[in-house]
Amino acid sequence: MSDESAREPTRIARPGPGAIIGLILVAAVLLAALTGSIYTPFDPIGIDADNRLAAPSLHHWLGTDEWGRDITSRLLAGATVSVNIGLLTSLFATTAGTLIGAAAGFIGGWLDRIVIAVMDALLAFPSLIMALGIVAVTNGGQMAVVGALSFAYVPSVVRVVRASVLTLRRKDFVDASTVMGNSRAFTLGRHILPNTVGMVIVLATSLFGWALLAESALSFLGLGVPPPAPSWGGMLADSRNYFEDAPWLALAPGLAIAATLLGINLVGDALRDRFDPRTRYL
């Protein structure tokens, strides 16, 4: 007699429209960041007193700001800064958080208790306030922002990864790995960490977004990338005084941030599905 029916193996799904839109958006942002680091139509920090707050025109595609600086050029140059901050922050925070969280969850015992106590204490500070403090005591600049934001986001990553490792640790396939004679480190690397990948990717993409927004907030408070160097957050912050006269000032960086976040999240979801055999085929 036949076994009860098994699920049919199915074909690899083609990436959906979301993934394609996400890829296009991310590619555009990366291209902008790359372009901005080697070429901009105008000097992004060059002041032109005759052309203050000019509306978008053929000459200045996105207009100029209150110092007469070309918005297009600033947007391109700022893309480098913002992408750097977003990428590095999410990379550092997820890497550190995953390692700490996995070690705490898998090894358990005293290590786990200490890690959780420290992380809870850190989480008690709003991450932005903590980043503010760190940036304030260091000399500022891009790397200070990255370091501060990474540090501020590590606790949330640790908590999420640890919780998921605790669940995975109780699965029978982890015991099966022990019975096969595998070392604990091998079990962690082979069976536990790969099963957290989907979640870590989603975390990393949302961290990218949070970092962009936090950088805006820090710039808004004057603690981000020091002026006159452009960053999307800084541009958004500066635009607030001229919102009625020159709305394009806010619109350009605002749309850039929104499009980047959308793209990153769509790509993150697609990657998560791609890495999970249960959703890779549809």
Place this chain on the structure above:
Amino acid sequence: MSASPPTLLEVERLTVSICRRGQPFHTVVEDVSLTLPSGEILALVGQSGSGKTMIGRAILGLLPGTAAVTSGAIRLGGTRLLGLPAAQLRRIRGGEVGMVFQEPRVSLNPTLRIGVQMMEALQLHRDMREKRARACCLDMLSRVGIRDPQTSFESYPAQFSGGMLQRIMLASVLATRPKLLIADEPTTALDAISRKQVMDLMVELTGEIGAAVLLISHDLGMVSQYANRVTVLRNGRVIECGTPDAILLNPRHEYTRALVGALPRRQSGNASPPQPSGDPLVRIHDLSIEYGPRRGFLSKPATRHRAVSAVSVEIHRGETLAIVGESGSGKTTIGRVLIRLLESTAGRIVFDGVDFRRFTRERWVEFRRRTQMVFQDPYSSLDPRMQLGEIVAEGLRNQRLSGEQKRGRAAEILAEVGLPADFIRRYPHELSGGQRQRVCIARAIVGEPSFIVADEPVSALDVTIQHQVMQLLVRLQAKYGFTVLLISHDLGVVEQVANRVMVMYRGHVVELGSRDDIYDRPCHPYTQRLLCATPRMAHREEGGYALITPELRPAEPPTGCRWFDPTSTPSAQPTLVEVGRGHWVCCDRQEAVHVS
């Protein structure tokens, strides 16, 4: 004979389809007709995927969003249920039709007290005031054998065992006095003794209030004990319908015959245990295992729970020793200690002549190569991110073989456990439960171990699949000659394959003997109780099968023998008495032992 009772439930040519984009896409129930007279029990039997649950859900209008009734009619006491307005349907659900699900732990809300959940339905459907509803619930709770209804009423679901929760579910569903009870695998998640108790209660109580029961189960043996009529389903179609006796004795359809043939029964092949040759593979001496938190910093001294007390047994090379007992008897704990997933608290374990405590590092590596485990839950024992080929090849990781050789060996073993060649590249989620369990077995035997602990290897599977998987294990054991420690609560499964059986109760061995000793000459009252709770099949001389319900009267609990008072915890160490060759029975009062 009185006039036949009026028809309560009528399902007429019911067809249920899974729909995609509003179009019927896949038919899961096809042209099924059933009639259920008031007060009778109708069993729907079939494997997973046969559509039996869909029928139950269609009656209550609880089909999942992707499924829909595409044709047919359902009538309850003359009312057409399909297309009934939502408000009327709600009155019928819980009021006239009650439902008991498989997993009591997920069908009760863990954050609400038992009483609150029980009274909800009564206040809604029987329009009772709180005081009367409360009295009614307390009454039902004591009827289902809850010892302290008052306290239980104020307790949370997490404070009860699965069997107790299922009784509470039964009490709360039957308190509304429904005309029809739909029980979907009500006892599948329970061990043998609770299974029987819950079923007995269900039959008794529904009989009392005159409710009809639609009993949905994969276990033909179990339903045959209770049902008036049995309907066998396969792939959404009715295969055969009749009284349980007719189906067991004279199954007409080939599929039913296969179903009946898969019911657990004794195999004549392994009647006598292999003669113990040389020293035993595993010797356990006075093994005790305690659980519980060690005393932590600033925490009060924890009470440690003794899961296993002073167990001694030898496992001979090539034999299958089964440990049976209800949940909480310590059987799983012993298995995990033997495979060294847990540490013992006291006692000695000698593996292949060497004490665990004298093991060197090299010996532990060797030990890991020679011992393997098959786990209970096939859904959590395979890494979802690995292909089957990789999963099986991992069992060879610690052997000196090239990647090519490992892959080849994995493919051979997968073929040997009966999986097609292209399964090497498949992922666990693409497999059925039975196929997954085959992969677990393949992973365990690929390194040719000498000792395998199989912890409830088939309890998550349908009866027919159980049979196939156990046969596979027996065949592989004959080929590779490994020793098996089989842990199970299901005496039917054990009877098929075990050479010797050890019965455990609350951490103690109560009886140990050859399979025939235990099944034919059980001495300990607890063993007798277990046997009575397990429906088993035997060949009839005139052909077909019949249920054996052991005629053994469980011995009256001897006065003062604390083994049979479930409220007391045995403290003193009981002794094992040899009542036959290799047949040991435990009692602290020797005169209480029945030697038959």
